[in-house]
Amino acid sequence: xxxxxxxxxxxxxxxxxxxxxxxxxxxxxxxxxxxxIDFDKAWQRRLFDAGWAGINWPSEYGGRGLSIVQxxxxxxxxxxxxxxxxxxxxxxxNHGGPTLIINASEEQxxxxxxxxxxxxxxxxxxxxxxxxxxxxAGIRTKARIEGDELVVNGSKIWTSFAHVADWQELVLRxxxxxxxxxxxxxxxxxxxxxxxxxxxxxxxxxQTEFAEVFYDDVRIPLANVVGGLGNGWKVAMSTxxxxxxxxxxxxxxxxxxxxxxxxxxxxxxxxxxDMRIAESLAQMRSEVAALRAMTYRNISEVMRTGQPGxxxxxxxxxxxxxxxxLERMAVLLMGEEMIDFAYGDDNGISDYLRGFAxxxxxxxxxxxxxxxxxxxxxxxxxx
Amino acid sequence: MDxxxxxxxxxxxxxxxxxxxxxxxxxxxRSRRPGLWSSLTEMGWIGxxxxxxxxxxxxxxxxxAELGRFLAPVALLSSAVGARWTGSGDKAAIALPxxxxxxxxxxxxxxxxxxxxxxxxxxxxxxxxxLAAAPSLDLSATVARLDALPSIAxxxxxxxxxxxxxxxxxxxxxxxxxxxxxxxxxxKIREQFGRPIGWFQAIKHICADMAVRAAVARSQLYYxxxxxxxGESDAAFHVAAAKRLADQAAIDNGRANIQVxxxxxxxxxxxxxxxxxxxxxxxxxxxxxxTQLLA
Ligand SMILES: Cc1cc2nc3c(=O)[nH]c(=O)nc-3n(C[C@H](O)[C@H](O)[C@H](O)COP(=O)(O)OP(=O)(O)OC[C@H]3O[C@@H](n4cnc5c(N)ncnc54)[C@H](O)[C@@H]3O)c2cc1C
Numbered sequence: 001x002x003x004x005x006x007x008x009x010x011x012x013x014x015x016x017x018x019x020x021x022x023x024x025x026x027x028x029x030x031x032x033x034x035x036x037i038d039f040d041k042a043w044q045r046r047l048f049d050a051g052w053a054g055i056n057w058p059s060e061y062g063g064r065g066l067s068i069v070q071x072x073x074x075x076x077x078x079x080x081x082x083x084x085x086x087x088x089x090x091x092x093x094n095h096g097g098p099t100l101i102i103n104a105s106e107e108q109x110x111x112x113x114x115x116x117x118x119x120x121x122x123x124x125x126x127x128x129x130x131x132x133x134x135x136x137a138g139i140r141t142k143a144r145i146e147g148d149e150l151v152v153n154g155s156k157i158w159t160s161f162a163h164v165a166d167w168q169e170l171v172l173r174x175x176x177x178x179x180x181x182x183x184x185x186x187x188x189x190x191x192x193x194x195x196x197x198x199x200x201x202x203x204x205x206x207q208t209e210f211a212e213v214f215y216d217d218v219r220i221p222l223a224n225v226v227g228g229l230g231n232g233w234k235v236a237m238s239t240x241x242x243x244x245x246x247x248x249x250x251x252x253x254x255x256x257x258x259x260x261x262x263x264x265x266x267x268x269x270x271x272x273x274d275m276r277i278a279e280s281l282a283q284m285r286s287e288v289a290a291l292r293a294m295t296y297r298n299i300s301e302v303m304r305t306g307q308p309g310x311x312x313x314x315x316x317x318x319x320x321x322x323x324x325x326l327e328r329m330a331v332l333l334m335g336e337e338m339i340d341f342a343y344g345d346d347n348g349i350s351d352y353l354r355g356f357a358x359x360x361x362x363x364x365x366x367x368x369x370x371x372x373x374x375x376x377x378x379x380x381x382x383x
Numbered sequence: 384m385d386x387x388x389x390x391x392x393x394x395x396x397x398x399x400x401x402x403x404x405x406x407x408x409x410x411x412x413r414s415r416r417p418g419l420w421s422s423l424t425e426m427g428w429i430g431x432x433x434x435x436x437x438x439x440x441x442x443x444x445x446x447x448a449e450l451g452r453f454l455a456p457v458a459l460l461s462s463a464v465g466a467r468w469t470g471s472g473d474k475a476a477i478a479l480p481x482x483x484x485x486x487x488x489x490x491x492x493x494x495x496x497x498x499x500x501x502x503x504x505x506x507x508x509x510x511x512x513x514l515a516a517a518p519s520l521d522l523s524a525t526v527a528r529l530d531a532l533p534s535i536a537x538x539x540x541x542x543x544x545x546x547x548x549x550x551x552x553x554x555x556x557x558x559x560x561x562x563x564x565x566x567x568x569x570x571k572i573r574e575q576f577g578r579p580i581g582w583f584q585a586i587k588h589i590c591a592d593m594a595v596r597a598a599v600a601r602s603q604l605y606y607x608x609x610x611x612x613x614g615e616s617d618a619a620f621h622v623a624a625a626k627r628l629a630d631q632a633a634i635d636n637g638r639a640n641i642q643v644x645x646x647x648x649x650x651x652x653x654x655x656x657x658x659x660x661x662x663x664x665x666x667x668x669x670x671x672x673x674t675q676l677l678a
Binding site: 001002003004005009069263272278279281282283285286287289290291292293294296297300301303304311314317318366368369370372373374376377378379380381382 | 384385386387388389392441563567570571578579581582583584586587588590591592594595598599600602603605606608609610612613615620621623624625627628673676677
């Protein structure tokens with residue numbers, strides 16, 4: 001075991017740092033999806049042009065073909081530099097693209113991956129439905145096959161960035177009468193085709209960042225099925241393994257900056273003399289350090305075996321709850337200022353409110369605990 | 384950068400666990416087989432990181448976490464640290480000085496010296512010939528009192544304290560693991576309402592939280608050990624964080640383990656209380672203070 005980086009990795013880190021120092025935009029990312037979309041696309045394009053997009057993606061599809069360690073170094077420097085959240089590019093970069101890399105055909109990869117990296121194609125994730133959230137296998141949005149097309153009817157909900165997206169990773173019931181995990185397909189859906197209606201939904205933090213999506217005889221070429229018709233559950237699980245396994249590394253490393261900011265703030269306001277605050281900051285600083293260590297362990301595992309280990313759910317659960325504690329502390333330090341919050345504000349209070357999603361989206365904290373209990377500890381399955 | 388144990392390190396880990404299972408089962412923690420201490424010495428767990436062995440703290444931490452999992456005698460901590468920093472090759476007790484100038488000596492039976500923290504520095508002293516040892520909270524160890532401390536040989540190197548802190552964190556992680564495994568094992572076999580109790584989420588999620596605490600603390604232990612080996616400038620912080628998280632994991636898992644066991648968990652005869660009591664003892668050995676964590 002060692003925590004040292006090779007001379008090559010250290011050089012790489014310096015390159016990241018120098019470039020970010022010179023290029024991180026001075027203006028803040030606008031808080032709402034619609035207002036931010038041009039910003040998100042432009043920033044992603046700049047990252048791509050400078051060689052910082054898809055650091056560990058295969059080079060034949062526009063990536064750099066480097067290691068996941070270098071990807072993590074980039075993310076560490078990215079957080080340290082206070083660079084903006086990748087926003088609408090989140091799905092494509094963190095799990096849409098990686099799912100395609102593993103499961104898609106040559107043609108699908110060649111078309112989509114470079115567009116994702118360049119910020120030309122915004123992706124969204126159509127998994128959850130009104131009747132199927134935690135219980136993903138309960139999805140009912142279905143497609144019948146007509147010639148070389150799928151004809152889709154139904155609806156999805158909580159689809160982040162649907163109203164600004166170009167493409168969607170859409171999971172459908174493609175086999176009439178099938179149940180649960182069987183008869184599903186993972187499909188690339190063009191968000192601009194006729195029959196799609198999008199109703200944006202406002203969050204408790206004020207942003208309109210997700211949406212309900214209705215499909216009324218939407219036609220999708222059969223060629224857009226990824227991983228084979230009827231194999232949707234398997235492909236969706238690989239999407240989730242990226243979403244939960246490596247998709248949150250950026251959030252994990254961002255927490256190292258958040259805790260330092262909080263400690264500084266508490267010092268500046270003299271609040272660190274309050275033992276309860278000091279105690280809680282000391283605790284979270286230890287936990288943030290441990291989270292980095294866990295992230296390193298996780299990527300060491302990925303380097304060895306090619307995929308995140310079953311401990312990914314442990315990291316996911318821990319990150320989400322730690323993130324919420326950090327945000328809770330931020331508003332505690334703010335005091336009565338909290339009362340002045342109004343929709344449209346983009347500050348620690350909106351972060352705090354938006355942060356409730358961490359233990360709901362991508363598999364709730366309860367579902368993560370089930371997974372840890374059943375897959376890691378071998379307890380009997382309750383479902 | 385690689386935070387997973389190498390093949391060699393895994394071999395050390397496995398060999399330690401195998402040996403412990405055969406010679407030092409957790410259930411016997413309160414009365415060990417005769418001759419255990421000399422076997423531990425022969426196995427080389429004292430002085431693993433002595434200058435001539437060439438082993439790093441990372442390997443040692445892995446091995447001590449395994450020893451801790453079986454609630455190995457706590458004097459292994461003071462003896463290993465003593466061997467590295469005070470040149471003693473024998474059993475050393477743990478000294479816990481009190482503010483009034485007296486001290487508690489933990490696990491002093493057969494020890495010629497004691498090792499402890501004195502004003503933040505590692506120090507050692509020779510023990511008087513006869514000590515009146517009494518039972519302690521941790522049924523595997525005795526406690527004796529010294530009314531006044533003799534003169535102390537101090538080790539003028541901050542790494543000595545970090546070494547003791549790191550190894551006791553490793554012991555605590557072992558105890559946290561043991562409690563997690565004991566609870567999970569029981570949840571799989573104990574049936575109520577016609578099902579294993581581990582089927583119920585209320586129990587399953589307690590076990591999941593135990594797994595999270597153990598994994599979090601273990602990750603930080605690995606990082607801290609590597610930081611110490613690499614001479615990183617923030618090694619003291621990382622060791623302090625490891626110690627804090629390890630103690631918490633051991634205590635919280637120790638408590639949860641009793642809950643998962645129900646009535647049997649309340650008995651002296653069953654093992655769950657052994658893990659909890661060990662955890663409470665460890666929290667007093669080289670604790671991390673807040674200034675180190677907020678520095
Ligand atoms: C901000 C945000 C963004 C999102 N973005 C997307 C997206 O882009 N694409 C997408 O497909 N989905 C998205 N989601 C949806 C998300 O995946 C679901 O909200 C999540 O899976 C939970 O499903 P649900 O909302 O239907 O809640 P439910 O499943 O109804 O859960 C309600 C409560 O019951 C608990 N619960 C449910 N089942 C169990 C059980 N078996 N045992 C114990 N407790 C249980 C849950 O933990 C939760 O506390 C997003 C959600 C949020 C909040």
